[in-house]
Amino acid sequence: MTAKPKKLVLGLPKGSLQDATFLMMKKAGFNISVGSRSYLPAINDPGLEGRLIRAQEISRYVEHGMLDAGITGYDWILENQSDVQVVADLIYAKQGLRPVRWVLAVPEKSPIRSVKDLRGKRIATEAVSLTRQYLRRNKVKAEVEFSWGATEAKAPELVDAIVELTETGSSLRAANLRIVDEVLQSTTKLIANRKAWKNPWKRRKIEQLALLLAGALAAETKVLLKLNVQQKNLPKVLSILPALHAPTVNRLSSEGWYSVESVVDEPVVREIIPALKEAGAEGIIEIGLNKVVP
């Protein structure tokens, strides 16, 4: 008798987070392909079953157990007030390695200057519950209505204020809106159903996923620098390399020469390459990385 193979059912976010998530999963070692039936993407791991679901809904189905785990935004976990296990913070959002922000915005010429001024006003948002939680925290009573889209066009004619997602604020400015307050910063999370989290096999699978995703994410902003250097210049070269990741130093066959390798944060590279050259480093090369696991 063959036992049914073990499977982890994993919710993947359809829509704006999808591309970034699939890329991270690929770097973590999991290829996802979406065929004509997009709800059931194929993953090249017999232990994983993907489900492609709107980010807004994933935490709901993880909570109720239709999914064992899921990748979704922190904002929608709060909006749904879902009781789930947050396993890992994956520090990416729609457009890169930084959080998105939900902000309270009003028309440029509105007299509203703080959340307190919202008393009795009408607010449109896609995140009704999130907005109500925010108002409650601030002890303000106001009417919150669900917006089906184009929220930034609604103030001031249809509503007094909006709570809307923004990355750079430029689409708010283009709509002549002013940011009054930040309601929430949100990044992507790996979450698990509380019961699945207690199942040893499932927990191990989820933790493997978390480790590999973290390794892939770390590699996003890191590169490998390699260089050769003479013994006399070695201390100076080593002093330039950031202390965080200890460089690998290795004696070469050519007398008196060393090779040095170090994983470096990408934004630092552009600062130190001129300095390394000056310090006597030769043959500097930079190599991209798929994963970095410290």
Added chain:
Amino acid sequence: MTAKPKKLVLGLPKGSLQDATFLMMKKAGFNISVGSRSYLPAINDPGLEGRLIRAQEISRYVEHGMLDAGITGYDWILENQSDVQVVADLIYAKQGLRPVRWVLAVPEKSPIRSVKDLRGKRIATEAVSLTRQYLRRNKVKAEVEFSWGATEAKAPELVDAIVELTETGSSLRAANLRIVDEVLQSTTKLIANRKAWKNPWKRRKIEQLALLLAGALAAETKVLLKLNVQQKNLPKVLSILPALHAPTVNRLSSEGWYSVESVVDEPVVREIIPALKEAGAEGIIEIGLNKVVP
């Protein structure tokens, strides 16, 4: 002192109903152009101010008076339970001159056979209130949850049933779903704010809009047939033309010849043209119409 010109603020449906609505408005004599600020489309009538808003929200803003009137689907008026004046039934929907249908659908192999079987089940839909009204009418208690999209993929894994829009049923079949019941048939409506409806100038403007839209809609399925016929064949020819719209008969300069014009329903044309020819009609021509006002 110049009086501010009178304006009717009119909500126009953004999204799937938009193209059909703009076409009807154009045939009715109103050109709408959407620039970079799509919320404020321009209309070539100084008495009208357009607002481009999701069909789901129009009735809400008509009810509360931000809009004087609006064009939206009957389904969303019910979903919002808006208290508005329904002025005219415009018998078109997204894809032509017929209603759309909201249906209750379940997986092919589901044991659910009627609304009664929904007791205690979970239903996903974009129209939560509509679905709850339907369940209440049928005295059934079930859990209804808002679906952010791709609803037809959710059954049976995430929910037991869905309530979804359909035109031909083909996308439901493609998802291996079976229609159990029709929840609602919906067409497009011209609606008015109750206070605006009592304002004589606004009501007159809304009624003009209703008359012209009705004329444009009627013209969609009608054509003008013109033909010449000799006196001896006139009675036979007239007997073939539908009685509904009395034909215009006119004596020509050529002795014994008459011209006949008649507005005819387009689907009838393909049946009667062979008959008219046989009855002696000559020089039959068919002309398209912009408006038909009986």
Added chain:
Amino acid sequence: MTAKPKKLVLGLPKGSLQDATFLMMKKAGFNISVGSRSYLPAINDPGLEGRLIRAQEISRYVEHGMLDAGITGYDWILENQSDVQVVADLIYAKQGLRPVRWVLAVPEKSPIRSVKDLRGKRIATEAVSLTRQYLRRNKVKAEVEFSWGATEAKAPELVDAIVELTETGSSLRAANLRIVDEVLQSTTKLIANRKAWKNPWKRRKIEQLALLLAGALAAETKVLLKLNVQQKNLPKVLSILPALHAPTVNRLSSEGWYSVESVVDEPVVREIIPALKEAGAEGIIEIGLNKVVP
């Protein structure tokens, strides 16, 4: 007991002829809509069942009776050597109201000057049988091979000559090819299965289709001219109007004025409008037509 409704199964050409065919059908009074299952388009006539099939294959399935009738190119009827009833010549092709041409083409610098020079050569074409029939008519033996596409790129390196479809010859010129001979001119045909043609109900339906398509096609190049003219100028005005379609002359209520209407070929209009004005015609208007049935 209800009798099964009578149906005519009609093959419609998928691909390059599709748009032109659907437009003609629409003008003839038949709206065709293609949903997600494109093989089964819907037609707004309960007596017609559409099948969307490549033009290359329609005559094959009409001959064998899977289709009662079909609209396809004359070229593919010959290519398939199908035994079918040709009901009507619909004088349109892919890009307008003129035939397409299959031509024999060779590289600019090829020594081949006539079909006779093909002896022993290799020819690539999408229409292998058509080309073989052409060679046989010309008593030339040559190798003909099926081309899966990009035929015009194959000469001179892969083959010596090609037989290819052309409308203006410009893509052949762009590939540095020279037309040696015309193999076939082809227009669109309405064809019927021989057995279906003997069934009275089906034949009547096919003839109705033929009449309405012919009316729609005729209307493509005709317009209605209307004008008013005083009695003294009437003869001159009438002499300018083409004799083919007798104008409808009508006495107006204004003493001494006549209205004149005439269906005119569109290319003629631009010649006669200046002449009509000079002859005293007033209020000349031109109206487009959906159908003209003489």
Added chain:
Amino acid sequence: MTAKPKKLVLGLPKGSLQDATFLMMKKAGFNISVGSRSYLPAINDPGLEGRLIRAQEISRYVEHGMLDAGITGYDWILENQSDVQVVADLIYAKQGLRPVRWVLAVPEKSPIRSVKDLRGKRIATEAVSLTRQYLRRNKVKAEVEFSWGATEAKAPELVDAIVELTETGSSLRAANLRIVDEVLQSTTKLIANRKAWKNPWKRRKIEQLALLLAGALAAETKVLLKLNVQQKNLPKVLSILPALHAPTVNRLSSEGWYSVESVVDEPVVREIIPALKEAGAEGIIEIGLNKVVP
């Protein structure tokens, strides 16, 4: 001996004016088709040879005789300071039946309030000569530089002011620019080479083009209204119809009934249809027109 057929070489504007021009030409009776060699569009009139050239350059080539006639914007005739015969004003521009405007615009917060304030400033524009003519008329000295595009993004950082085309002003507002002055209003013109204008055959051909284009343009904003009315209501109905175009009145075969036809400006239709109904008109239909030649 065969004489070479007479031909008029006509410049047609490539780019933003192209679609509107082709549509007008089609309504005037000339089908233009652009193949792979877009410089040489085909026109269905053996007496016309089209050349598709940027609107900016047409007047230059008409002046120098490479083209006999051309359709282009008044702005570019002035920019090129071309000595050509202006034959007709075709009152359309890129986006409809109204002129485009070249305006002087500056950043919202600029101290520049009038053309006089431009002294010593730097202005970017696609129409360098036009702008210099404007400055000269206003006796202002300033530096004008050619802008290769995205002109509205250049102020205030790269230049002090711009001279730019606008239709609704919305893209200027979106770039936070303020209109200071109107430099030019421009519509489309039919122009002729001075020598071609003196050639009788060419002049006749150009005038035919002008007449038909004018007829097509007039038809853009007019429709034919047809209605039936009883004798007693005839005067009232006639009094409602605009006086400009005398209606055609005609006694019907039915005793005491008249048919009335009138060409009416389209924006008027929406006002008078309710009035006509009230006055006793029946069976009102509205028909679109291809050409109106008074």
Added chain:
Amino acid sequence: MTAKPKKLVLGLPKGSLQDATFLMMKKAGFNISVGSRSYLPAINDPGLEGRLIRAQEISRYVEHGMLDAGITGYDWILENQSDVQVVADLIYAKQGLRPVRWVLAVPEKSPIRSVKDLRGKRIATEAVSLTRQYLRRNKVKAEVEFSWGATEAKAPELVDAIVELTETGSSLRAANLRIVDEVLQSTTKLIANRKAWKNPWKRRKIEQLALLLAGALAAETKVLLKLNVQQKNLPKVLSILPALHAPTVNRLSSEGWYSVESVVDEPVVREIIPALKEAGAEGIIEIGLNKVVP
């Protein structure tokens, strides 16, 4: 006197295999760029001349010597029954590193359960010869007809069964078809003309191509793992690394530390990274590879 440079004429598959092939060639070190004349792509190797030809036709032209070598699917080599030298099996197909399958499929409700049931039936396919070979192998007589496309829509109305390409079977399921048998598995092959294969220079060039393509293909599924480890943990770490590719071990300058590098199959990575960490590995990094030549 300059000798004409030696050239290998190489057929590259146009269409569905094109992207995957160009990518492999690029990884192998050959950049192919397709300009406006797509038949003649440019390759950055003076010894190679590319020809872009439909995969269906390449083996035909390799056999006849118009091409020295080609990259095409095994299916089309069989379909054309081409006598060519198969040089290398490149284990990719349209959508990844796995074969495509030609299958025999019938409507869900068809009584056909095995190839034997095809006797006397009609089968549509793009691969007529392949299908006939299959039937002959199975000693079944049936009618096979060429399908110009949309083959899966043809059963059951037009034919009884189809032989069609599939990767996941999902488009067959969507068309309500059931797979009865597998006709062929096919991958991409590098093939050579028999005469070219005997020419030493050409054979050397083809073998170089085969080696580099194999290296690029191997790299598709492999990565380089690097890590540092203390001497005491070295044996455990080494025992975890797959035995297939011997790891490179190297003493570092820091006393008692070793660096380990190993090429690892990508799917294994996600299993061993947690184990390596547990075994004491530090600073694990994963690097992508362009080529792996064992």
Added chain:
Amino acid sequence: MTAKPKKLVLGLPKGSLQDATFLMMKKAGFNISVGSRSYLPAINDPGLEGRLIRAQEISRYVEHGMLDAGITGYDWILENQSDVQVVADLIYAKQGLRPVRWVLAVPEKSPIRSVKDLRGKRIATEAVSLTRQYLRRNKVKAEVEFSWGATEAKAPELVDAIVELTETGSSLRAANLRIVDEVLQSTTKLIANRKAWKNPWKRRKIEQLALLLAGALAAETKVLLKLNVQQKNLPKVLSILPALHAPTVNRLSSEGWYSVESVVDEPVVREIIPALKEAGAEGIIEIGLNKVVP
């Protein structure tokens, strides 16, 4: 008091050079993202402020100091006759790592055979000044006119010759034009404003940019080869590796084995891999590089 942070304002080329430039900047370590306001792209370096401007205009604004530095084509620096500091030659253009060419072209059948034959002729070009400089160098007087586009269609009807950009010459050939002379070869340059170049902070920033861009460009055509080899084969293996970049040789823990690493020009790889294998190299792997700084 906080000092304003130092910023270098950098012009980036909008249009055909944009993609290649953004890619190089990214490899150099600078991510550029273009939002809704494309004039102000964001760069992930607080010391850089990007401006997205047409390549044609950048040198003008660098010269006048609105930009501190810029990346643009050498052709447009000459066309604008801008007095700027050329800091680095970045050897890429629109379509790869090679210059673009401006050529003088005439119709195939034109009698013009050299620049001398242009005397008194009319030339169309987008680069009027460049063309005039070229004529002056060749002591030829001719009329040069600005072309707004589609320049290659203008000869011979509108002008006698053109000066146009070309990469492969194929679009000129398609227009039946013949290249008479090369006017200019152009690559991309990093340029600086003369005053900014004297400011130490700005110069240092520009030099850093130049160094990193050069490193990224060098990496475009180089790869890292790694291999293992036994001592006896080491000399032979080292003799095969190009002398330019000295290989890094390293004794492995396995007795008698060495690892060898070398940065190699990519086009050389395909030649030496077979040779290296033959010489006893094992486990050859190739790794792509982000930057190479010698």
